Structures are given as C-alpha cells and as structure tokens.
Amino acid sequence: MNKTILLVEDELGLVVSLKKELQFENYEVLVANDGLAALSVFERHMQNIDLIILDWMLPKLDGLGVLRRIRRRNNVPIIMLTARDYTGDKVAGLTGGADDYVTKPFDVEELLARMKAVLRRPNRIATEHPMYQLADLTVDTEKRRITRKNHNIQLTQREYKLLTVMFENIGKAFTRNELLDLVWGSDFEGDPNIVDVYIRYLRNKIDKFPNSKKLIHTVRGIGYSLSID
Numbered sequence: 001m002n003k004t005i006l007l008v009e010d011e012l013g014l015v016v017s018l019k020k021e022l023q024f025e026n027y028e029v030l031v032a033n034d035g036l037a038a039l040s041v042f043e044r045h046m047q048n049i050d051l052i053i054l055d056w057m058l059p060k061l062d063g064l065g066v067l068r069r070i071r072r073r074n075n076v077p078i079i080m081l082t083a084r085d086y087t088g089d090k091v092a093g094l095t096g097g098a099d100d101y102v103t104k105p106f107d108v109e110e111l112l113a114r115m116k117a118v119l120r121r122p123n124r125i126a127t128e129h130p131m132y133q134l135a136d137l138t139v140d141t142e143k144r145r146i147t148r149k150n151h152n153i154q155l156t157q158r159e160y161k162l163l164t165v166m167f168e169n170i171g172k173a174f175t176r177n178e179l180l181d182l183v184w185g186s187d188f189e190g191d192p193n194i195v196d197v198y199i200r201y202l203r204n205k206i207d208k209f210p211n212s213k214k215l216i217h218t219v220r221g222i223g224y225s226l227s228i229d
Helices: 012-024 035-045 063-071 087-095 108-120 157-167 176-184 194-206
Strands: 004-008 028-032 051-055 078-082 100-103 131-134 137-140 145-148 151-153 216-219 223-226
Touching: 004 012, 004 035, 012 028, 012 108, 028 035, 035 051, 035 063, 035 176, 051 063, 051 108, 063 078, 078 108, 100 108, 131 157, 137 157, 157 176, 157 194, 157 223, 176 194, 176 223, 194 216, 194 223
Parallel strands: 004 028, 004 051, 051 078, 078 100
Antiparallel strands: 131 137, 137 145, 145 151, 216 223
C-alpha cells in the first residue's frame, strides 16, 4: 500500500512541484496551506497519514505550533522545512518532536532520502494522553472523562473537541473562524454561528455549577477564550 504524506506548505509553487515529485515516487499526498488547515486535515485523516512534511513559516499557526499540538496526541513522523538556517530553530524543532529538519532551498533527492530513512524507523505508538485542568474543571483525555466539582459532565463529540482545542491554548482568544477550522474543519460550509451555539452548550454544562468561576469567556471583538479570569 502506498504511503500517505501530509504536505503543509504555503508556497504554492513549491506545493505543486513537490506534490508532483512525491506522486511520481508513488506517495499519496494530502495538502494544507496554513497551520490551522494542517490540524484539520490531520484530524480527519490521522489513521492514514504516514509522514508529515511541515513548513516552519505558515499563516494562522506556525509550524512549531502545529508540531507541538500534534505531538500531544500522536507520534507520526514529521520532517520540518524552513528557510532559516539557524541552529536555534533546529534545536526548537527537534526538541519539539520533529524527526528531521531540512533547510530551504533543498534538493528533492535529499528530501526523499530523509523521508525514506524516517519511514524505515520502527512504528511508534502514541502513549501520551494529556490531563487538562483549569480551576476545578478536569479533562482526562485517556478516559475522555470530564469532571467539575466531582460531577461527571457528559459532552457530545463536538463539544468535547471544542473544549480540548480551547484547553490546548488556555487564555488564547479564539476567533470564530479559528474554532471553525480546528473543530469543524476548513471545508465546513455551514453557518459560522454554529460556534456560538456550541459555546452556549458548553457553558450550560461546564459553567452551571453554583459558586464556581466562569471559565468560558466572550472576548469582545474577537471571539471566545477558556481562562480563569
């Protein structure tokens, strides 16, 4: 069976040429042009992706941010691409969980060789299941158990996804479009107000307890955040 590569790159010329080279080598290629789209594509095709080629400088969310979020859940091989030949960047990428690092401009044959070397390594199984906690709200991602004030909270799959996305960046003010991309996917064509609906669902389940601080906040002019303040 052909290996599937997720190519995350915003330079369209490079995407076209590199996708053609990879397909010539019998790889299946998925493409994302920004960091949030990369997370969305990875979420939908996680079980099939064998390797990620990830550019450092990306719109919406940079490559290091994408790398760190994926590494919290999955050990899929990742090769970072960057135009900056700076040792500090390489160290940050490799310590963040990248398997290899290629500096632009690069020879395609070199990239292909590095890909083959990474893919030959033994399969790794993700063992990390982060435990999130904010005030008295706890999310056990291994058991998919949400509790507050010792009460179990039942969430739908979409509510759970929305909550964990916000937990990954506590205090960040997410726009509605960011949450749409991360939770519903970049190809979602429904009403953007669905975000407001699901935020209301979460509030009714999480912020309903007496004498507890409100954790889901509306940030005027931006969107929503998860924080104690």
